[in-house]
Amino acid sequence: MLNKQSAEAVQGDFIYRLVTEKAEYRETEAVKIYGELEYMGDKESVTIFHAASPFYFPITEKTRDYEIAYNMNTPLISTVLKKGVPLREQYKGGGGYDEHDDKNYIAFIQDLRDMRFPGGYYVAAGFADFYVQSKIGNEEKQEDFHIKAQIDFSVKE
Numbered sequence: 451m452l453n454k455q456s457a458e459a460v461q462g463d464f465i466y467r468l469v470t471e472k473a474e475y476r477e478t479e480a481v482k483i484y485g486e487l488e489y490m491g492d493k494e495s496v497t498i499f500h501a502a503s504p505f506y507f508p509i510t511e512k513t514r515d516y517e518i519a520y521n522m523n524t525p526l527i528s529t530v531l532k533k534g535v536p537l538r539e540q541y542k543g544g545g546g547y548d549e550h551d552d553k554n555y556i557a558f559i560q561d562l563r564d565m566r567f568p569g570g571y572y573v574a575a576g577f578a579d580f581y582v583q584s585k586i587g588n589e590e591k592q593e594d595f596h597i598k599a600q601i602d603f604s605v606k607e
Contacts, residue, residue: 452602464490468574477606494532498580511572518545543565573602577597
């Protein structure tokens with residue numbers, strides 16, 4: 451067990467944070483996880499480009515070794531980050547299955563409704579994925595960012 455409710459990672463002028471509000475939840479409680487991205491560079495603001503969100507929240511339930519996928523639409527969206535003002539997004543759920551999956555896995559994913567996780571030990575390996583464009587002379591430059599952090603929590607029956 452990591453015993454880590456929050457984690458922070460830095461890449462370039464950006465800080466990514468991944469946080470769960472509690473180290474231990476009850477099955478009757480909604481699990482609360484969020485990601486934050488903060489710009490700390492020299493400019494007053496910067497525009498980032500990303501899919502529907504820059505935040506991804508893939509989670510693994512380690513007791514059963516189940517992956518809870520985090521799918522996202524992939525339009526190209528831009529967001530302006532102001533220096534020192536974090537962009538925050540709450541985890542809204544994930545996971546999916548098809549008819550070929552094991553019936554226990556299907557039941558597990560169905561139980562995730564309303565952010566109530568079945569009892570177990572969970573590791574969230576979240577990340578922020580985006581890019582920044584800049585112009586140097588007449589040349590456009592694209593800098594890609596993939597900033598990862600990992601937290602864990604447990605859910606008691």
